[in-house]
Amino acid sequence: MSDATLTRRTAAELAALLEGGEVSSVEVTQAHLDRIGAVDDAVHAFLHTDGAPALAAAAAVDAARAAGDDLPALAGVPIAVKDVVVTRGQPTTAGSRILADWVPPYDATLVTRLRAAGMPILGKTNMDEFAMGSSTEHSAFGPTRNPWDLDRIPGGSGGGSAAAVAAYEAPLAIGTDTGGSIRQPAAVTGTVGVKPTYGSVSRYGLIALASSLDQAGPCTRTVLDAALLHEVIGGHDPADSTSLPGEATGFVAAAHDGARRDLTGLRVGVVRELGGEGYQSEVRAAFDASVEALQRIGAEVVEVSCPSFDAALAAYYLILPAEASSNLAKFDGMRYGLRVEPSDGPVTAERVMAATRGAGFGDEAKRRIILGTYALSAGYYDAYYGSAQKVRTLIQRDFAAAFAEVDVLVSPTAPTTAFRLGEKLDDPMAMYLNDVATIPANLAGIPGISIPNGTDAAGLPTGFQILAPAREDARLYRVGAALEALLVESWGGHLLERAPELEVSA
Template sequence: MTDLTRMTATDLAGLVASGETSAAEVTRAHLDRIAAVDDRVHAFLHVDTEGALAAARAVDERRAAGEQLGPLAGVPVAVKDVLTTKGVPTTVGSKILEGWRPPYDATIVQRLRAAGTVMLGKTNMDEFAMGSSTEYSAYGPTHNPWDTDRIPGGSGGGSAAALAAYEAPLAIGSDTGGSIRQPGAVTGTVGAKPTYGGTSRYGLVAFSSSLDTPGPCARTVLDAALLHQVIGGHDPRDSTSIPQPVPDVVAAAKLGATGDLTGVKLGIVKEFTGEGAEPGVMAAFRESVDTLAKLGAEIVEVSCPHFRYALPAYYLIAPSECSSNLARFDGVRFGLRVGDDGNRSLEEVMSLTREAGFGAEVKRRIMVGTYALSSGYYDAYYGQAQKVRTLITRDFTAAFEQVDALISPTTPFVAFPIGARTADPYQMYLADLFTIPTNLYGGPGISVPCGLSEGLPVGLQVMAPTMADDRMYRVAAALESVVGTFTPPAL
């Protein structure tokens, strides 16, 4: 039989359902792969070997009993360590939650378990999802399987690297400013950010509540769509959850895989075709645009003039919300506690705990956000940023009156060497230049591999209107039908 770790989630589910292999065999193959390569990749913070094998055996027992299995039953999945998992460590990449075992599952984790997927463990990430390279994890950086001296993107680099290293066929990420799509682009995998509110945030440790969006990561567009269908949908425990069913993203991916985009109108964002991107990235993007046109899509240029202000607006809104959300980590209720020797005040214990528990990037964003929300500066900074957000939303609305979806490069550059940008936060922030507008708008976006530059993957981003997630899957699957999937050099 073909190496189980190299197979798609769709094919693995078919083998398990038919009895040609067992979920336990599939799980063991991936656990063995993790043991063989993760010392070089560091995709995982915690591997739940016993829990994974128990879940796999349960699937096999259900199949033996004649139960009808779901479309992903028996398929392993890696979960970004930002989602709570009952009894399994959830650290959010931070020392302040080291060793914390939540008493409940996030809604998405509940849905994964109910669907019969097998959770392998929790993946590495930038601390509290604040970063673009997974170098800001308190537990060390993750390495890109294409070149282990380079970053795998962030903040969900662990999930993307696990896919590219064949440690898992599926993964879950979260996207606040591009943290699913950007790692997908630089690791040659598929990363999809659903419509904000289309996937539940219940049990997602909050960074920026008006932006955070959990979503699927995979090696193929169809696999991502299948995972999206499992985790999406209304959740009454999440006040921002949209009370509508998930669009038929699986049917859209299958339609796109036929390679026919006749009648689809795609817009190239004028503001994303000038300076700021590496020549090799733009060359791969232009070649992909030509491919989409040959598949029948009509390509037009559209202007979204306020997209150029998205980066500064985001870096006021997101830190402001993080400064509020992270106030709960005070050394009193849960997590790390430092200096509680009976001789210090509560304020001193809080200060010492936060000093020891938060990393430099988290502290930077908390301070920026606290300043932006402070008396006398709120209107000048946070208030103005929210006005820019409205203008960006209007740009999207106007663009979607002209086209079905927008396309752009996912990232301005390919994976850069570890340590190359940590000394200059602004250069690091530029990694999310093309992805941030979609988060501010709240619509869906997907990154699909579209080529190579200097031997490293380049991603193409498809952006669609809110609750039109199916459109992005159709376009992405159509491109994939020509470009194919990407395989990194052997580890």
Template sequence: MSDLTRLTATEIAGLVASGETSAVEVTRAHLDRIAAVDERVHAFLHVDSEGALAAAADVDARRAAGEALGPLAGVPVAVKDVLTTRGVPTTVGSKILEGWRPPYDSTIVQRLRAAGTVMLGKTNMDEFAMGSSTEYSAYGPTHNPWDLNRIPGGSGGGSAAALAAYEAPLAIGSDTGGSIRQPGAVTGTVGAKPTYGGTSRYGLVAFSSSLDTPGPCARNVLDAALLHEVIGGHDPRDSTSIPQPVPDVVAAARLGATGDLTGVKLGIVSEFVGEGAEPGVMAAFRESVDALAKLGAEIVEVSCPHFGYALPAYYLIAPSEASSNLARFDGVRFGLRVGDDGNRSLEEVMSLTREAGFGPEVKRRIMLGTYALSSGYYDAYYGQAQKVRTLITRDFTAAFERVDALISPTTPFVAFPIGARTSDPYQMYLADLFTIPTNLYGGPGISVPCGLSDGLPVGLQIMAPTMADDRMYRVAAALESTVGTFTPPAL
């Protein structure tokens, strides 16, 4: 393995800026790493070697010309295949969009390019971001670099696995119910879900429009903060985008790295203490709480009584929105088209296309959502779920009157074997038990490695008030300063 692939994004950027290495050298090292290990990991759906090397050469040329470039210029990044990329395949892990090359870039990708980062390619994911293990990809599962027989989390398992396998120093994910944080937890990487509306959804293929949030993935907290700074901020093309600047997450991460949490008050969510969590997960969490206390944080227990209803509420709200959003995939405008032999009606072609193009989990959620929105059932299901969402928001509001941030395990269990939960959707859904409330509320959350259980990574989740993303970075960096980072066995 090249030494360049072992470096942090911050270290790579420094070497490129000083001229000690070039963006092209860095990019070639990561492309070589992908070629060496990705057949076993399957983190990528598409590797854009030509585009990556061209972008890297452009960075080197601009640097040589004396142009001032951003703090991540020349650093490679992997992008979850849910974000549109001009001329580069965007499949969302689904056969229904196989081979589709969008004519435009998402705002996130535009900002990555403008910052001088080098896009290596598109990462694997559960189809339409519906899953917790990256086993529901139409193109096969991704494998966890810690144990290739285990899942890397989902839906953004490809991005997290690419980081853990040293195929990329940075990655982009999206988080609807935990799809950045949960893969981060089970791969020993950092995954941050920004405040909803703090990063643009323009060009993000929609699953659940009131929940979807793009965000940064990295191997350490400072790198995640630097990436967050690049992709965040108001976008007039996104009607849900917050017209405020991103909090200074980089300064907060640097402050946290000093290891001083004096004056910070953290609340342990009492409903999540031992709630279906494996003993090893809880042991690592408790050790991390003790570590945070030694850094000066005041630790209290906080009750959020409606968090226990978050899972069922989510699985009514998200599928309902998915049912509406996925109606556009009809075999008429773009993507797959099946049965158009001149003898079938448009309705038959649409039905055959959707039957062939959507996988079983997507079909399950479309049916759930369509039923929940149907006449006579809307108030009983979708309407009631939205009321629960309001109660969960009130729980967060009340909690943040007492504490600066909330903490919990990120996920109840470590990475499970591939195939262990695919036959039981409810057991699969439990992977997001601790992450879903933050999505329903709209606030930021981050998962940071906090220990190992049976040799597999455990993540600690930090949740903060809306537009207080800097708080979670400070606490995460402080924990990292004492617990350290975690390296998987060599592939």
């Protein structure tokens, strides 16, 4: 089987081929490493790859399968991991110069689970520095480019993971979502991205941006693949004090159920505040068509209002910088990471800290640290951070009221399709507005999914967001798989098949 054939297979298809002995994990892993070597100079999805450990893990899976061992569902299927997730023996930079040379001595819990599932890790993907951004242009190591149009952004902060999946460099990837950093990149790259319920996937070993918002999740090409990966990485972790009890089960079954395309009795709420002004007309048209498609297979659609959502962006950009200011205080040039000493004068702790942070943090990180420190300072805490937390409570109440009436909520994932590199880099507010539809879910801790649902006049993908109550992640997979099945049938294949083919050297 050719490399091109293997790299275009879904994770579920690769798992079936591996289980049937039609291909080896070494062959699958090598095919993806070759694909990375061929196209990643153009895409820049990866910050670090190391073929030897990946191929060794693949060979171990092949040996276990040959010996007749009972293996996990995704054993032998390779994966990419966002560089904010700690990996033992491999660089973990969080997209920042301040951690450019750091090699962790331990694995994040989700990486431990990937290894236990027999999934070779292809490498670490590019990201906005410490997950601060919506375009992956704030990486200290250069931007990632969108495989649909190399002059456009792949979303952020996890643009590297989404681009790797969209460019067929990896069948699966791990992202993290603090305000939309899995779902928004999925929308603009024509892929699937899931933000699980807060606490349902361990945060142990994630380099924290905003501890009450960060959540790791799957980046894939299909809803079923996301469900399969979610069941690998989810479940309780005693090492994480915010981890919820219970196992990650039922997602694959829900995806299979949804693929039967029957949503009779399901109530779908269209959120009035997540649409209209500021949303690209083609994004809105694709959304309306998707809602009509859900109606055709039995869903009842109603409009719901969540008035506090209008203040979500403002609340988020007070809560996140405040938590980031606290979390990033540990990067002081004293214990690990970059250390810069002043070029003149005495070498004091304060001057080393100032020199290190000045050289190590990028402009966006500095902007948010300063904003967060100000919001937490004496005399301003109640006016800013305290008020933002009150708005967060109102948003949670709006969700509770809406879910008392409907089973899921839907909206466009992002207000526009992918914009050009550099277009919004000098306008922070314009950049922040890209997360307007995704932020409420993080403030409330509920799960969300984005699936590709069309293209605009320029041929760029649009995304459809589905939200469910906390701990009801299975609903995302049922509804998402149902809509995906309808769309793939109408398109005559997956949306990514319309993406321009990247040049591959011989």
